[in-house]
Structure formats: structure tokens, C-alpha cells
Amino acid sequence: MDKLPKCGANYTPLSPITFLHRAAAVYSQRTSIVYKSTKFTWKQTYDRCLRLASSLRSLNITKNDVVSVLAPNIPAMYEMHFGVPMAGAVLNTINTRLDPNNVATILRHSEAKLLFVDYQFVPLARQALEHLAADGTKLPVVVVIDEIDAPTGVRMGELEYEQLLMSGGEYHHKVEDEWDAIALNYTSGTTSAPKGVVYSHRGAYLSTISLLLQWGVGNEPVYLWSLPMFHCNGWTFTWGVAARGGTNVCIRNTAPAEMYRAIAEHKVTHMCCAPVLFNIMLEARPEDRTSRIEVLTGGAPPPAALLERIEEMGFHVTHAYGMTEATGPALVCEWMAEWDLRPVEERAELKARQGISVLSLEDVDVKDTKTMWSVPRDGRSLGEVVLRGSNVMKGYLKNSKDTAEAFKDGWFLTGDVGVIHPDGYLEIKDRSKDVIISGGENISSVELETVLYRHPMVLEAAVVAMPHARWGETPCAFVSLTKGGQVNVSEEDIISHCRSNMARFMVPKKVVFMDELPKTSTGKILKFKLRETAKEFQEISEKQTQVTIAKNPCTTQDTIQNTNHKPAILI
Numbered sequence: 001m002d003k004l005p006k007c008g009a010n011y012t013p014l015s016p017i018t019f020l021h022r023a024a025a026v027y028s029q030r031t032s033i034v035y036k037s038t039k040f041t042w043k044q045t046y047d048r049c050l051r052l053a054s055s056l057r058s059l060n061i062t063k064n065d066v067v068s069v070l071a072p073n074i075p076a077m078y079e080m081h082f083g084v085p086m087a088g089a090v091l092n093t094i095n096t097r098l099d100p101n102n103v104a105t106i107l108r109h110s111e112a113k114l115l116f117v118d119y120q121f122v123p124l125a126r127q128a129l130e131h132l133a134a135d136g137t138k139l140p141v142v143v144v145i146d147e148i149d150a151p152t153g154v155r156m157g158e159l160e161y162e163q164l165l166m167s168g169g170e171y172h173h174k175v176e177d178e179w180d181a182i183a184l185n186y187t188s189g190t191t192s193a194p195k196g197v198v199y200s201h202r203g204a205y206l207s208t209i210s211l212l213l214q215w216g217v218g219n220e221p222v223y224l225w226s227l228p229m230f231h232c233n234g235w236t237f238t239w240g241v242a243a244r245g246g247t248n249v250c251i252r253n254t255a256p257a258e259m260y261r262a263i264a265e266h267k268v269t270h271m272c273c274a275p276v277l278f279n280i281m282l283e284a285r286p287e288d289r290t291s292r293i294e295v296l297t298g299g300a301p302p303p304a305a306l307l308e309r310i311e312e313m314g315f316h317v318t319h320a321y322g323m324t325e326a327t328g329p330a331l332v333c334e335w336m337a338e339w340d341l342r343p344v345e346e347r348a349e350l351k352a353r354q355g356i357s358v359l360s361l362e363d364v365d366v367k368d369t370k371t372m373w374s375v376p377r378d379g380r381s382l383g384e385v386v387l388r389g390s391n392v393m394k395g396y397l398k399n400s401k402d403t404a405e406a407f408k409d410g411w412f413l414t415g416d417v418g419v420i421h422p423d424g425y426l427e428i429k430d431r432s433k434d435v436i437i438s439g440g441e442n443i444s445s446v447e448l449e450t451v452l453y454r455h456p457m458v459l460e461a462a463v464v465a466m467p468h469a470r471w472g473e474t475p476c477a478f479v480s481l482t483k484g485g486q487v488n489v490s491e492e493d494i495i496s497h498c499r500s501n502m503a504r505f506m507v508p509k510k511v512v513f514m515d516e517l518p519k520t521s522t523g524k525i526l527k528f529k530l531r532e533t534a535k536e537f538q539e540i541s542e543k544q545t546q547v548t549i550a551k552n553p554c555t556t557q558d559t560i561q562n563t564n565h566k567p568a569i570l571i
């Protein structure tokens with residue numbers, strides 16, 4: 001048995017590039033991409049990617065060179081997911097919502113050789129390159145991507161994407177080792193400075209296939225690009241849509257009108273988004289929205305109440321949990337048929353659990369990371385979520401310390417705190433840095449937020465620890481309200497809603513109303529900013545016990561609005 005050797009016929013390096021090669025052969029005339037008036041077939045997409053790879057080689061881009069891109073979900077961004085690794089290079093998609101300094105940090109750290117810039121982001125790229133020039137960093141070659149069907153003429157240097165493509169021949173780098181790097185993605189920076197996560201061809205291939213299976217994506221999906229491709233390569237669906245011969249519906253931004261128009265026009269069947277987008281879609285819901293759309297959501301805990309509301313509109317939601325280091329989704333809340341018989345509220349609660357591992361992971365567990373012992377599967381015992389398997393990153397670029405700390409005894413430590421239920425489904429209770437420890441009791445901020453979201457006038461909610469002289473920490477809630485709620489709901493209303501729905505020691509001692517909660521560029525609520533604010537309240541309360549008004553609780557660029565209500569100290 002052992003003497004049977006591997007050979008070219010039975011052992012080939014795994015790479016998602018093969019999905020495109022196959023799509024061009026077997027789905028050649030199917031539509032691959034639609035964007036405004038532009039439409040391509042899979043044969044055309046393949047040809048364009050071969051040209052892109054060839055053009056990159058002519059610009060001296062070779063194996064392991066980093067090619068960065070600042071672009072929305074446009075056809076060029078999609079093509080780069082194949083064309084860049086087909087040149088042997090590593091794709092680094094940069095979050096377009098970052099500021100110039102953050103973009104410069106990524107370009108500097110990744111040592112990008114080439115930067116593609118969508119014409120709308122030229123001002124951002126210019127400022128980022130000024131930062132690099134100021135400290136003498138070698139600048140990348142810049143290629144502007146102009147609007148494909150209506151060129152604007154905006155340029156930054158001489159090179160333009162379509163012209164570059166037209167000048168290219170055909171090139172396809174042969175992947176010799178599936179462990180070679182394919183992509184470099186920076187984490188959101190929610191808890192610490194962003195880290196550069198490196199994916200292998202093998203990891204990308206297996207993650208893509210297993211997520212397609214887990215979500216049950218069949219033949220010819222019509223996939224709406226509502227999730228940025230810059231977020232973990234669109235949770236692998238950049239590669240996945242090619243694998244299923246689907247159609248990529250590209251949109252420049254996720255304004256609800258544009259999304260609803262695309263959904264109706266192209267008969268969208270699938271889309272992904274963070275839960276934050278549900279609020280936006282609910283506020284702008286068209287009256288005639290009925291057709292069923294499969295939605296994969298994740299990136300932050302989706303409150304059960306929000307799931308209930310969005311499903312009423314024909315969006316059939318599947319909940320996934322993951323992170324940049326796990327190539328996007330690592331767990332999916334796979335639905336069990338028997339749950340269909342449960343009451344609506346219970347169904348939403350089951351769906352709000354993060355679920356079970358995708359097939360490409362060998363194992364997932366919740367452990368006490370000091371002893372590395374598993375916690376009991378009782379739905380109550382807290383531990384850290386750990387993963388192992390082919391989804392997990394190669395490591396952090398040029399950061400051996402953080403890489404070493406992230407791996408322990410053959411596991412990747414996620415930094416998330418969770419429980420395992422008796423049925424094997426995992427539920428995230430918090431990020432380890434967000435757990436509130438009050439009088440020795442661990443309080444899950446996610447649990448409190450779930451209750452807050454059940455208040456019909458609450459649009460967004462986040463709970464953080466506020467220092468407390470007696471209890472060490474107590475929960476402080478930050479809430480934004482629906483339009484109707486802004487005139488009607490008081491802090492006392494929210495507190496009394498909490499009192500009726502949770503144990504007394506968990507009830508937030510203070511509620512701060514904001515027009516909108518501060519978020520990271522990937523839509524996660526910036527809890528560390530809220531913690532700073534909560535700390536200020538505590539300091540104020542120690543000095544003066546009377547009612548206090550919040551002064552610009554958050555003042556960073558990420559903050560969208562100041563408070564518009566007058567919170568009272570209730571300690």
C-alpha cells in the first residue's frame with residue numbers, strides 16, 4: 001500500500017485558481033460578472049485574468065511579491081483574486097474605509113510592489129503614498145482602475161487597468177507547492193493593531209469548498225456582492241462563485257437602493273453581510289420584497305430579534321462565525337429540520353448560536369487555555385474557542401511573536417469566549433477582552449445585548465464594563481434608537497426592560513443613548529472606545545453624584561454621531 005507513489009496524475013497542489021480554469025472550460029458561456037452595463041462570460045473572465053497575470057509579470061511582479069488593491073466590489077477587484085496569484089504574487093486587498101495613515105501602514109508593512117487603485121480612491125491613495133514618501137519608504141507602482149463602462153479619465157501616474165490588460169499576453173504561474181501564499185489580509189484592529197494574516201493556496205481552496213458545502217450553495221448561484229471583497233476575500237466567495245459557475249453581481253456601494261435594485265434586476269439568490277447591514281436594509285425595505293434570498297451573516301453576533309425581523313422580509317439567514325485568521329467563516333449554524341417546529345422566538349435564538357465547524361477544520365473546541373482542558377458541554381461553562389485545521393492561517397506576516405502566541409498545543413486561540421451546548425453547537429458569549437467581571441461574576445456582554453435588542457425601539461446596542469468602586473466592574477449599555485424610539489424612550493424604560501428580562505446583577509447600571517454607535521471599518525462596534533467613555537462616566541460619578549450629561553462620548557474619526565440624549569448616572 002505504502003509503495004504506491006504520488007504522481008502528477010493523482011496528487012496536485014490545491015489552489016482556488018483551478019476553479020477559474022474549470023469554469024472557463026465547463027461554464028464558458030455562462031455570465032460570470034454583471035456590473036452596470038458590463039457583462040462577462042466565464043471564458044472572458046479567464047482570458048482577462050490570464051492577461052492580468054501576464055501584465056503583472058511584465059511589470060516585474062514575481063512569486064511572493066505583494067500586490068495591494070484599494071477598490072470596491074467591481075469586476076477588476078474580482079479578477080485580481082485570480083489574476084494576481086496566477087502571476088505567482090500575493091493579493092492584499094485593503095479596506096477602503098481606512099484612513100490614509102492606516103493604508104500607509106499596511107503598504108509599508110506588506111512591502112507592496114504594486115498598488116491598484118479604483119479611481120474613486122485616488123485621493124486616499126495619494127495621501128497614503130505621501131506618508132510613505134515622507135519616511136523614505138519605496139513607493140509601489142500605481143495602476144488606476146477607471147470606471148469600466150464610462151471612463152472618467154482620473155489618473156495617478158501613467159498606468160490604467162484596462163490598458164494594462166489589453167497589453168498583456170497569457171500567463172499562468174504553476175503552483176508548485178500548495179503551502180505557497182495566495183493572499184495577505186489585515187485584521188480589523190478591533191482589539192489591537194491590525195495584523196497581516198497570510199493564507200496558503202491550500203487553505204483558500206479547502207475553506208472555499210467547505211463553506212460552499214456548509215451553506216448548501218448549488219449550481220449557478222446569482223451572488224450579490226454586498227460583503228466587501230476586501231473582507232477575507234469576500235469570505236472566500238470570490239473563489240467560490242467560480243467553483244459553482246455562478247454570476248457575480250458587482251455593486252460599487254451597499255446603499256439600500258442599489259442593493260434592492262440589483263436584487264430585483266438580476267434575481268439574486270445569495271448574498272453575505274455583517275448583521276449591521278440588516279438594520280440598513282430594514283429601514284429602507286421596499287413594500288413588494290418577497291422572493292427568497294439566502295443570506296450568510298457573520299463578523300459580529302447577530303441579535304436574535306434582528307434575525308426574526310429580517311427573515312420576515314424573505315431573507316433566509318444562515319449564521320456563521322469566523323475571523324481573518326480562519327479564512328473567514330469557521331463555524332456555521334447548520335439548521336436542523338426538527339427546529340422548524342419550534343416557536344419563532346426560539347428558532348431565532350437557536351440561529352443566533354455560532355454553530356458547528358466547517359468541514360475543512362479538523363476540530364473546534366472550547367477550552368480553559370491555562371490547562372488546555374475542554375469545558376463540559378453544558379451550555380454554561382465558559383472557555384476560549386480554539387480551532388485547528390486547514391482554514392487556519394499560515395501565520396502573521398513578519399510577526400513571529402504574535403504568531404507564536406496565537407498557536408498553542410496544536411490549536412489556534414481565537415480570543416473569543418464561548419460555551420458548547422449538549423448538542424455540540426457553540427455559542428460565543430464574548431471576546432475575552434469584553435467580558436464584564438462584576439463582584440466575581442462573569443457577565444457576557446453579548447447576553448445583555450441580546451436582551452436590549454428585544455426592546456422594539458432599540459436599533460443598536462453594546463454593553464461594556466464600567467469600573468465600579470464596590471463591584472470592580474458593572475455593565476454600562478450604549479444604545480441607539482429607531483426613529484420612533486428617539487422621542488419616546490427614556491433611560492428608565494431601558495433599565496426596566498432589562499430588569500424584567502435578566503438577573504438583577506446583570507442589569508446595566510447606566511444607559512447612554514447615541515445617534516449611532518462607533519464602528520470599525522468592518523462594521524464592528526468599537527467597544528474599546530465605549531469602554532473609555534464608560535470609564536469617564538465612572539470618574540465623573542465619583543466626583544459628583546448628581547445627573548451628568550455625556551460630552552461627546554466618542555470623538556474618533558470612527559464615531560459617527562455624538563449623543564443626543566442626556567444619560568443619568570444610576571450607580
Ligand SMILES: Nc1ncnc2c1ncn2[C@@H]1O[C@H](COP(=O)(O)OP(=O)(O)OP(=O)(O)O)[C@@H](O)[C@H]1O
Nearest residue numbers: 187188189190191192299300301320321322323324
Ligand atoms: N457570528 C459571530 N458572532 C460573534 N462574534 C463574531 C462572529 N463572527 C465574527 N465575530 C467576531 O469577529 C472576530 C473576527 O474579526 P476580524 O477577523 O475581522 O478582526 P478583529 O478580530 O475584529 O480584529 P483584531 O484581531 O485586529 O482585533 C471574531 O474573533 C469574533 O470576535
